[in-house]
Each structure stands twice: as structure tokens, then as C-alpha cells.
Amino acid sequence: MRYLSIGTDQKATKISRIGLGTWQFGSREWGYGQSYAEHGARDIVRRALELGVTLFDTAEIYGFGRSERILGEAIGEDRESVFLATKILPVLPLAPVVEQRAVASANRLGDRRIDLYQVHQPNPVIRDGTIMRGMRALQRVGLVGEAGVSNYSLDRWRAAEAALGSRVLSNQVRYSLVARSPERDLIPFAQAHDHVVIAYSPLAQGLLSGRYTADSRPANRLRATSPLFLPDNLERAGELISTLREVADAHAITPAQAALAWAIRSPAVVAIPGASSVEQLERNVAAADVDLTDVEYGALAAASDRFRPVTGPAAFRGVVRARLRR
Numbered sequence: 001m002r003y004l005s006i007g008t009d010q011k012a013t014k015i016s017r018i019g020l021g022t023w024q025f026g027s028r029e030w031g032y033g034q035s036y037a038e039h040g041a042r043d044i045v046r047r048a049l050e051l052g053v054t055l056f057d058t059a060e061i062y063g064f065g066r067s068e069r070i071l072g073e074a075i076g077e078d079r080e081s082v083f084l085a086t087k088i089l090p091v092l093p094l095a096p097v098v099e100q101r102a103v104a105s106a107n108r109l110g111d112r113r114i115d116l117y118q119v120h121q122p123n124p125v126i127r128d129g130t131i132m133r134g135m136r137a138l139q140r141v142g143l144v145g146e147a148g149v150s151n152y153s154l155d156r157w158r159a160a161e162a163a164l165g166s167r168v169l170s171n172q173v174r175y176s177l178v179a180r181s182p183e184r185d186l187i188p189f190a191q192a193h194d195h196v197v198i199a200y201s202p203l204a205q206g207l208l209s210g211r212y213t214a215d216s217r218p219a220n221r222l223r224a225t226s227p228l229f230l231p232d233n234l235e236r237a238g239e240l241i242s243t244l245r246e247v248a249d250a251h252a253i254t255p256a257q258a259a260l261a262w263a264i265r266s267p268a269v270v271a272i273p274g275a276s277s278v279e280q281l282e283r284n285v286a287a288a289d290v291d292l293t294d295v296e297y298g299a300l301a302a303a304s305d306r307f308r309p310v311t312g313p314a315a316f317r318g319v320v321r322a323r324l325r326r
């Protein structure tokens with residue numbers, strides 16, 4: 001495992017370049033079932049700990065608190081070695097509400113400290129002054145270590161930092177070979193200012209594994225109705241998947257591992273892939289140690305540039321058709 005070091009008040013913290021995303025834990029939309037929620041998820045966390053993963057990401061909304069509970073129980077006694085991140089959905093971002101919700105998350109996690117408390121998405125109406133007042137109070141009493149945001153533009157990330165009056169360490173955003181907008185400004189900013197971009201959906205929810213095609217689409221509701229997994233788009237992704245396979249073959253790894261190695265190339269980026277099995281987790285962790293050459297990196301970026309998914313009204317019609325079929 002490779003790590004990114006951040007200096008904190010108390011200690012130098014090591015964040016694993018590959019972490020574990022846990023939206024899948026206890027969430028109906030992924031459809032992994034009861035046995036995954038009760039046993040599989042725990043096994044994934046335990047193996048991640050053995051392999052040196054320190055970054056674990058959850059949110060109060062995942063499985064309506066189940067993900068936090070499952071994760072907290074699975075980490076158990078190993079709490080000291082992890083960097084635990086959760087998120088608040090800022091529906092009513094008033095300082096007392098933020099404080100109360102952080103306490104509720106910490107209770108579900110079975111802990112007295114949240115290492116990274118992230119605002120899940122920008123509230124479209126209320127600016128960040130009030131939520132950051134709550135965040136500041138939580139940091140003062142030691143319940144929260146670092147503040148973070150998610151799905152924020154650069155301007156809003158900086159405004160949140162100004163409102164907090166100290167570092168908003170990270171911005172968790174969608175980043176992968178099929179979602180590259182963070183390269184425009186978020187990643188350069190993070191690199192220049194010792195901040196962190198946390199890449200979510202780094203495997204494009206499994207698309208970049210190459211396992212899904214127009215004839216073999218994922219069954220679960222979340223992906224069956226996602227524009228990216230429409231048959232047209234799976235076909236269009238064919239060239240990108242072929243390039244991933246070529247790069248993967250040269251390193252004796254899988255396309256998913258090549259996609260993760262690509263995503264964490266910038267030293268300011270860490271990725272939090274989810275996993276449906278221990279084997280996937282093991283492969284994802286191993287991707288942290290893969291070094292792509294400049295030529296391979298460039299070939300993947302070029303194939304990604306050529307991938308033009310169907311979007312807009314045409315994709316909308318496809319999604320409606322997919323929903324009606326279910």
C-alpha cells in the first residue's frame with residue numbers, strides 16, 4: 001500500500017491511496033443482499049485492514065445509517081489505525097443540527113471521533129457559513145478531526161474554507177476515466193495547496209472492469225437504470241475497455257486495477273472503490289502499487305477522450321425504457 005501523509009494538530013496521519021467506499025454496505029440500491037450486509041461487508045473491512053487500508057468512507061445516508069453501523073462494528077478494536085470518514089447530508093445545515101448529526105454518526109460508528117467529516121453535497125440554497133460554524137464547534141470539542149466537502153466546485157470549496165477559517169482538507173468527487181472534470185481545477189488546486197481529492201466511483205461503478213457489455217448488463221436497479229450502463233454506452237465504451245485490457249495485460253493485472261492506478265496518478269488523489277467481494281478488495285488494494293508508464297497513461301487518457309457517451313434527452317429516453325422494463 002502507498003500512503004499520502006497529512007500533518008494534523010496531533011499527529012502525522014497516513015491516508016491509504018486506495019481506501020474503501022462503503023455505500024454498498026446495507027444499501028438496497030446495490031442489491032447485494034442480506035448475507036453481504038451481515039458477513040461479506042465485515043470480511044471486506046477485515047481484509048482491508050490486514051492489507052494496510054486506512055481510509056474508510058461512509059455516510060449517514062448510506063443504507064440510512066446501516067453502512068456506518070456495519071463499518072464501525074467491523075473496524076472494532078482497530079480504530080486507532082484507521083482514518084474514518086463519514087458525511088452529513090446538508091438538508092438543514094444549521095450549526096446545532098450539524099452537531100447533533102455528527103454525534104449520531106459517531107454513535108453509529110461506535111466511536112468518539114470522526115477523522116474526516118464531509119458535507120455530502122453543496123446545499124443549493126444555503127451557503128456554508130452555518131454548516132461550518134457547526135463544523136468548527138465539532139472540531140473544538142474534538143469530535144471531528146478534519147473537515148471535508150463533497151461534490152463541491154473549486155470556488156465553493158474555497159468559500160467553505162474561508163467560512164471555516166481553517167483547512168477544508170478534501171473534496172470527494174466523481175473521478176475516473178469516464179469522469180475527468182476534476183482535472184480542470186480541483187486536482188491542480190489540491191496538488192498546489194496540500195489538499196486532497198477523494199475519487200469516488202473510480203471504477204465508474206464497475207463499468208471500467210470490462211465485465212459488462214450491451215448483452216450482459218448489471219442486474220441491480222442502480223446500474224440497470226444508469227445512463228452509463230445503457231446498451232449504447234456500453235458499446236461506445238468498448239474502445240476504452242480494450243485499451244484498459246492492453247495496459248492491464250502489460251502489467252499482468254486486471255482492467256479495473258489499471259483504471260484505479262490511472263485514477264491515483266496525481267499524488268493529491270486517493271480513491272475509494274467499493275467492493276462486492278474480498279477478492280475485488282484485494283485487487284483494488286494491489287492497484288496502489290502499480291506504476292503506469294507515461295505512454296500508458298497517455299493512451300488511456302486519449303481513449304477516454306474518444307469515449308462519447310449518449311447523454312441528454314436520448315439517454316433520458318433509454319433510462320425511462322430501462323425503468324419501465326423493471
Ligand SMILES: NC(=O)c1ccc[n+]([C@@H]2O[C@H](COP(=O)([O-])OP(=O)(O)OC[C@H]3O[C@@H](n4cnc5c(N)ncnc54)[C@H](OP(=O)(O)O)[C@@H]3O)[C@@H](O)[C@H]2O)c1
Pocket residue numbers: 020021022023024057058120150151172173199200201202203204205206207209211254256257272273274275276279280281283284
Ligand atoms: N460523495 C458522493 O456523492 C459519492 C457518490 C458515489 C459514491 N461515493 C463513495 O465512493 C465509493 C465508491 O464509488 P461507487 O461504489 O459508486 O463506484 P465504484 O467504486 O466505481 O464501483 C464499485 C463496484 O465496482 C465493482 N468492482 C469493484 N472492484 C472491482 C474489481 N476489482 N473488479 C471488478 N469489479 C469491481 C463492484 O460491483 P460488481 O461486482 O457488482 O460489478 C463494486 O460494487 C462508494 O462506496 C461511496 O463510499 C460517494
